Amino acid sequence: MKKxxxxxxxxxxxxxxxxxAHAVDTNVSIGVKSKDALFIGESxxxxxxxxxxxxxxxxxxxxxxxxxxxxxxxVMAPSTAxxxxxxxEDTAHFEFSLDLYEPTPVxxxxxxxxxxxxxxxxxxxxxxxxxxKDYTQGNGIIVEIPGFIVDVMSPPANRKAKFSAEGTxxxxxNVTKLCGCHIDKDSPWPxxxxxxxxxIYRGEVLLASLKLDKAEQPGIYGTNLKFEEAGTYRVVVTAxxxxxxxxxxxSTTITLDP
Numbered sequence: 573m574k575k576x577x578x579x580x581x582x583x584x585x586x587x588x589x590x591x592x593a594h595a596v597d598t599n600v601s602i603g604v605k606s607k608d609a610l611f612i613g614e615s616x617x618x619x620x621x622x623x624x625x626x627x628x629x630x631x632x633x634x635x636x637x638x639x640x641x642x643x644x645x646x647v648m649a650p651s652t653a654x655x656x657x658x659x660x661e662d663t664a665h666f667e668f669s670l671d672l673y674e675p676t677p678v679x680x681x682x683x684x685x686x687x688x689x690x691x692x693x694x695x696x697x698x699x700x701x702x703x704x705k706d707y708t709q710g711n712g713i714i715v716e717i718p719g720f721i722v723d724v725m726s727p728p729a730n731r732k733a734k735f736s737a738e739g740t741x742x743x744x745x746n747v748t749k750l751c752g753c754h755i756d757k758d759s760p761w762p763x764x765x766x767x768x769x770x771x772i773y774r775g776e777v778l779l780a781s782l783k784l785d786k787a788e789q790p791g792i793y794g795t796n797l798k799f800e801e802a803g804t805y806r807v808v809v810t811a812x813x814x815x816x817x818x819x820x821x822x823s824t825t826i827t828l829d830p
Contacts, residue, residue, distance in 0.1 A: 595671035596703035601712030603637070603665045604682045607719070608816050609749035609761065610641035610648070613664030616721065616752040617687025621666040626677040626698060632670060637684075639664035641751045648760045659711050667712075672703040682715045685750055690822045693719040693750065720811040720820025721748045727807075727826055735828035740796040743770060745784060745822070747791050747811045754790035766813055768793045773806040784809070802830040 604612045604619035612619040614637075622634040642663040652658065659665070670676075678701055683694040695717045699707075707713055726744040733741065747768055748754050755761045763786040772780045784793035799805065808823045 595673045598670045598672045598701055598703055599706055599708050601665050601667045601708040602680060603659060603663060603712055603714045604684055605714050605716045606750035607716045607818055609753045610751040611664045612684040612751050613639050613641045615641060616685035619682050619684030622681040624679045626679050633668050635666050637664040637666045657710055665712060667708065672701060676701045680713060680715055682717060688721045688723060691719060691721040691820055693717045717750055718818040719750050720818065721750060722809055722811050722820040722822040724809055724822045724824045727824055729824050732827045735802040735830055740798045742794060743797050744794040745809050747793055756790035766811055768811050771808045774803055799828055802828045
Protein backbone atom coordinates (compact mmCIF):
# COMPACT_ATOMS: atom_id res chain seq x y z
CA MET A 573 0.00 0.00 0.00
CA LYS A 574 2.80 2.38 0.95
CA LYS A 575 4.60 1.53 -2.31
CA UNK A 576 1.46 2.31 -4.32
CA UNK A 577 1.02 5.67 -2.58
CA UNK A 578 4.71 6.53 -3.11
CA UNK A 579 4.48 5.70 -6.83
CA UNK A 580 1.37 7.85 -7.21
CA UNK A 581 3.02 10.76 -5.40
CA UNK A 582 6.14 10.48 -7.60
CA UNK A 583 4.03 10.49 -10.77
CA UNK A 584 2.13 13.57 -9.57
CA UNK A 585 5.42 15.33 -8.81
CA UNK A 586 6.76 14.61 -12.31
CA UNK A 587 3.54 15.87 -13.90
CA UNK A 588 3.74 19.03 -11.82
CA UNK A 589 7.28 19.67 -13.04
CA UNK A 590 6.38 19.04 -16.69
CA UNK A 591 5.91 22.15 -18.86
CA UNK A 592 4.71 22.51 -22.45
CA ALA A 593 7.50 22.30 -25.07
CA HIS A 594 8.58 25.68 -26.40
CA ALA A 595 9.77 26.23 -29.96
CA VAL A 596 13.49 26.97 -30.24
CA ASP A 597 15.16 28.99 -33.02
CA THR A 598 17.22 26.65 -35.17
CA ASN A 599 19.54 28.31 -37.69
CA VAL A 600 20.28 26.53 -40.96
CA SER A 601 22.46 27.28 -43.98
CA ILE A 602 22.22 25.18 -47.16
CA GLY A 603 24.67 25.32 -50.05
CA VAL A 604 24.06 23.64 -53.41
CA LYS A 605 27.27 22.39 -55.01
CA SER A 606 27.96 21.19 -58.52
CA LYS A 607 29.52 17.73 -58.18
CA ASP A 608 33.31 17.87 -58.59
CA ALA A 609 33.12 21.66 -58.95
CA LEU A 610 32.01 24.86 -57.20
CA PHE A 611 28.68 26.09 -55.83
CA ILE A 612 25.63 27.00 -57.92
CA GLY A 613 25.41 30.75 -57.46
CA GLU A 614 23.74 33.79 -58.94
CA SER A 615 25.96 33.85 -62.05
CA UNK A 616 24.06 30.79 -63.39
CA UNK A 617 20.64 31.72 -62.01
CA UNK A 618 21.21 30.20 -58.55
CA UNK A 619 19.63 27.06 -57.08
CA UNK A 620 16.26 26.60 -55.41
CA UNK A 621 15.91 24.88 -52.04
CA UNK A 622 12.82 23.26 -50.52
CA UNK A 623 12.90 21.82 -46.98
CA UNK A 624 10.08 19.36 -46.28
CA UNK A 625 8.99 17.65 -43.09
CA UNK A 626 9.84 14.06 -43.93
CA UNK A 627 6.89 12.74 -41.92
CA UNK A 628 4.06 14.42 -43.83
CA UNK A 629 5.70 16.16 -46.81
CA UNK A 630 4.75 19.66 -45.63
CA UNK A 631 7.06 22.44 -46.83
CA UNK A 632 8.76 24.08 -43.84
CA UNK A 633 10.72 26.68 -45.81
CA UNK A 634 11.83 27.34 -49.40
CA UNK A 635 13.99 29.88 -51.19
CA UNK A 636 16.81 30.63 -53.61
CA UNK A 637 20.55 30.59 -52.93
CA UNK A 638 22.41 33.89 -53.07
CA UNK A 639 26.12 34.49 -53.49
CA UNK A 640 28.95 33.44 -55.76
CA UNK A 641 30.36 30.05 -56.81
CA UNK A 642 33.02 30.03 -54.12
CA UNK A 643 36.80 30.18 -54.12
CA UNK A 644 38.37 27.60 -56.38
CA UNK A 645 41.48 27.16 -54.25
CA UNK A 646 39.29 26.32 -51.24
CA VAL A 647 36.65 24.11 -52.86
CA MET A 648 38.94 22.27 -55.29
CA ALA A 649 42.04 21.97 -53.10
CA PRO A 650 44.00 18.82 -54.12
CA SER A 651 44.03 17.55 -50.55
CA THR A 652 41.18 18.61 -48.26
CA ALA A 653 41.10 17.67 -44.59
CA UNK A 654 38.03 15.86 -43.30
CA UNK A 655 36.40 18.87 -41.60
CA UNK A 656 37.99 21.62 -43.68
CA UNK A 657 35.82 24.67 -44.30
CA UNK A 658 35.52 25.17 -48.06
CA UNK A 659 33.17 28.17 -48.07
CA UNK A 660 33.40 31.84 -47.18
CA GLU A 661 30.68 34.34 -46.24
CA ASP A 662 30.00 35.17 -49.91
CA THR A 663 29.65 31.58 -51.15
CA ALA A 664 26.15 30.88 -52.49
CA HIS A 665 23.79 29.56 -49.83
CA PHE A 666 20.22 29.72 -48.54
CA GLU A 667 20.06 30.69 -44.87
CA PHE A 668 17.00 30.62 -42.61
CA SER A 669 15.77 29.97 -39.08
CA LEU A 670 13.04 27.53 -38.05
CA ASP A 671 11.11 27.45 -34.76
CA LEU A 672 11.31 23.79 -33.75
CA TYR A 673 9.93 22.24 -30.57
CA GLU A 674 11.08 18.67 -31.28
CA PRO A 675 13.68 16.88 -33.42
CA THR A 676 12.36 17.04 -36.98
CA PRO A 677 13.40 14.74 -39.84
CA VAL A 678 13.50 16.70 -43.09
CA UNK A 679 14.20 16.17 -46.76
CA UNK A 680 16.26 18.90 -48.43
CA UNK A 681 15.34 19.16 -52.12
CA UNK A 682 17.57 21.25 -54.38
CA UNK A 683 17.44 22.15 -58.06
CA UNK A 684 19.36 24.37 -60.49
CA UNK A 685 20.84 26.18 -62.30
CA UNK A 686 17.86 28.37 -63.19
CA UNK A 687 19.58 30.43 -65.90
CA UNK A 688 20.06 27.26 -67.96
CA UNK A 689 16.72 25.47 -67.81
CA UNK A 690 17.71 22.88 -70.44
CA UNK A 691 20.31 21.65 -67.94
CA UNK A 692 18.17 21.90 -64.79
CA UNK A 693 18.99 19.07 -62.40
CA UNK A 694 17.72 17.97 -58.99
CA UNK A 695 19.01 16.18 -55.91
CA UNK A 696 17.87 15.60 -52.33
CA UNK A 697 19.23 14.57 -48.95
CA UNK A 698 17.69 13.68 -45.59
CA UNK A 699 18.70 15.40 -42.35
CA UNK A 700 17.51 15.52 -38.76
CA UNK A 701 17.08 19.07 -37.45
CA UNK A 702 17.41 19.17 -33.66
CA UNK A 703 16.02 22.27 -31.92
CA UNK A 704 18.71 24.80 -30.99
CA LYS A 705 21.56 23.10 -32.89
CA ASP A 706 23.58 25.35 -35.20
CA TYR A 707 23.40 24.14 -38.82
CA THR A 708 25.30 27.18 -40.10
CA GLN A 709 28.63 26.28 -38.50
CA GLY A 710 31.48 25.01 -40.64
CA ASN A 711 30.19 24.45 -44.16
CA GLY A 712 26.55 24.22 -43.13
CA ILE A 713 24.54 21.64 -45.04
CA ILE A 714 25.83 20.97 -48.56
CA VAL A 715 23.84 19.06 -51.19
CA GLU A 716 25.59 18.12 -54.44
CA ILE A 717 23.98 17.97 -57.88
CA PRO A 718 25.71 16.03 -60.68
CA GLY A 719 25.68 17.23 -64.27
CA PHE A 720 26.80 19.76 -66.87
CA ILE A 721 25.42 22.86 -68.49
CA VAL A 722 25.27 22.04 -72.20
CA ASP A 723 24.13 24.92 -74.41
CA VAL A 724 23.85 24.57 -78.20
CA MET A 725 24.81 28.03 -79.45
CA SER A 726 24.63 27.30 -83.18
CA PRO A 727 22.54 26.33 -85.02
CA PRO A 728 19.67 27.82 -83.00
CA ALA A 729 16.44 25.87 -82.46
CA ASN A 730 14.34 25.21 -85.56
CA ARG A 731 17.07 26.41 -87.93
CA LYS A 732 15.97 26.37 -91.58
CA ALA A 733 18.36 26.40 -94.52
CA LYS A 734 18.67 25.34 -98.11
CA PHE A 735 20.09 21.86 -98.60
CA SER A 736 23.46 21.72 -100.32
CA ALA A 737 25.24 18.47 -101.07
CA GLU A 738 28.59 20.23 -100.82
CA GLY A 739 27.83 22.55 -97.90
CA THR A 740 28.17 22.14 -94.15
CA UNK A 741 26.54 23.69 -91.09
CA UNK A 742 28.69 24.70 -88.10
CA UNK A 743 27.75 23.22 -84.72
CA UNK A 744 28.98 25.20 -81.72
CA UNK A 745 28.31 24.27 -78.10
CA ASN A 746 29.17 25.73 -74.70
CA VAL A 747 29.86 23.17 -71.96
CA THR A 748 30.45 24.01 -68.29
CA LYS A 749 29.87 22.45 -64.91
CA LEU A 750 26.53 23.32 -63.25
CA CYS A 751 28.27 26.14 -61.36
CA GLY A 752 29.30 27.73 -64.66
CA CYS A 753 32.91 26.61 -64.25
CA HIS A 754 34.50 26.47 -67.69
CA ILE A 755 36.19 23.39 -69.10
CA ASP A 756 39.65 24.60 -69.96
CA LYS A 757 43.32 23.69 -69.79
CA ASP A 758 45.18 24.64 -66.60
CA SER A 759 41.94 24.33 -64.62
CA PRO A 760 40.48 21.58 -62.40
CA TRP A 761 38.29 20.73 -65.41
CA PRO A 762 40.69 19.92 -68.29
CA UNK A 763 39.17 19.15 -71.74
CA UNK A 764 40.77 15.71 -71.99
CA UNK A 765 38.72 14.52 -69.01
CA UNK A 766 35.37 14.95 -70.77
CA UNK A 767 33.65 13.40 -73.78
CA UNK A 768 31.53 15.87 -75.76
CA UNK A 769 29.61 14.28 -78.63
CA UNK A 770 26.74 14.94 -81.02
CA UNK A 771 24.18 12.39 -82.20
CA ILE A 772 22.28 13.13 -85.42
CA TYR A 773 18.74 11.74 -85.72
CA ARG A 774 16.14 11.76 -88.47
CA GLY A 775 12.89 10.79 -86.81
CA GLU A 776 13.86 8.02 -84.41
CA VAL A 777 16.74 6.79 -86.57
CA LEU A 778 20.29 7.50 -85.44
CA LEU A 779 22.27 8.54 -88.50
CA ALA A 780 25.66 9.43 -87.02
CA SER A 781 27.62 10.09 -83.84
CA LEU A 782 30.38 12.68 -83.85
CA LYS A 783 33.04 13.70 -81.36
CA LEU A 784 33.19 17.48 -81.00
CA ASP A 785 36.51 19.33 -81.07
CA LYS A 786 37.56 21.65 -78.25
CA ALA A 787 37.99 25.25 -79.43
CA GLU A 788 40.49 27.73 -78.01
CA GLN A 789 37.82 29.54 -76.00
CA PRO A 790 37.04 28.06 -72.57
CA GLY A 791 34.13 25.60 -72.67
CA ILE A 792 33.51 25.88 -76.43
CA TYR A 793 33.27 22.76 -78.62
CA GLY A 794 32.31 22.40 -82.25
CA THR A 795 32.38 20.64 -85.58
CA ASN A 796 30.90 20.99 -89.08
CA LEU A 797 27.77 18.99 -89.89
CA LYS A 798 27.30 17.51 -93.34
CA PHE A 799 23.98 16.06 -94.53
CA GLU A 800 23.27 13.68 -97.40
CA GLU A 801 19.78 14.89 -98.27
CA ALA A 802 17.06 17.40 -97.45
CA GLY A 803 14.86 16.81 -94.40
CA THR A 804 14.41 17.62 -90.74
CA TYR A 805 17.15 16.52 -88.36
CA ARG A 806 17.55 16.50 -84.59
CA VAL A 807 20.99 17.10 -83.09
CA VAL A 808 21.52 15.91 -79.50
CA VAL A 809 24.74 17.02 -77.80
CA THR A 810 25.99 15.27 -74.66
CA ALA A 811 28.84 15.81 -72.22
CA UNK A 812 30.13 12.93 -70.09
CA UNK A 813 32.69 12.47 -67.33
CA UNK A 814 33.86 8.87 -67.21
CA UNK A 815 35.30 9.38 -63.70
CA UNK A 816 32.23 10.72 -61.91
CA UNK A 817 29.70 9.34 -64.45
CA UNK A 818 28.02 12.74 -64.73
CA UNK A 819 26.28 13.77 -67.91
CA UNK A 820 24.50 16.72 -69.49
CA UNK A 821 22.67 17.36 -72.75
CA UNK A 822 21.01 19.88 -75.04
CA SER A 823 19.46 19.56 -78.49
CA THR A 824 18.41 21.54 -81.54
CA THR A 825 16.64 20.89 -84.83
CA ILE A 826 17.59 21.66 -88.41
CA THR A 827 15.29 21.65 -91.44
CA LEU A 828 17.00 21.53 -94.83
CA ASP A 829 14.69 22.43 -97.71
CA PRO A 830 15.25 20.84 -101.16
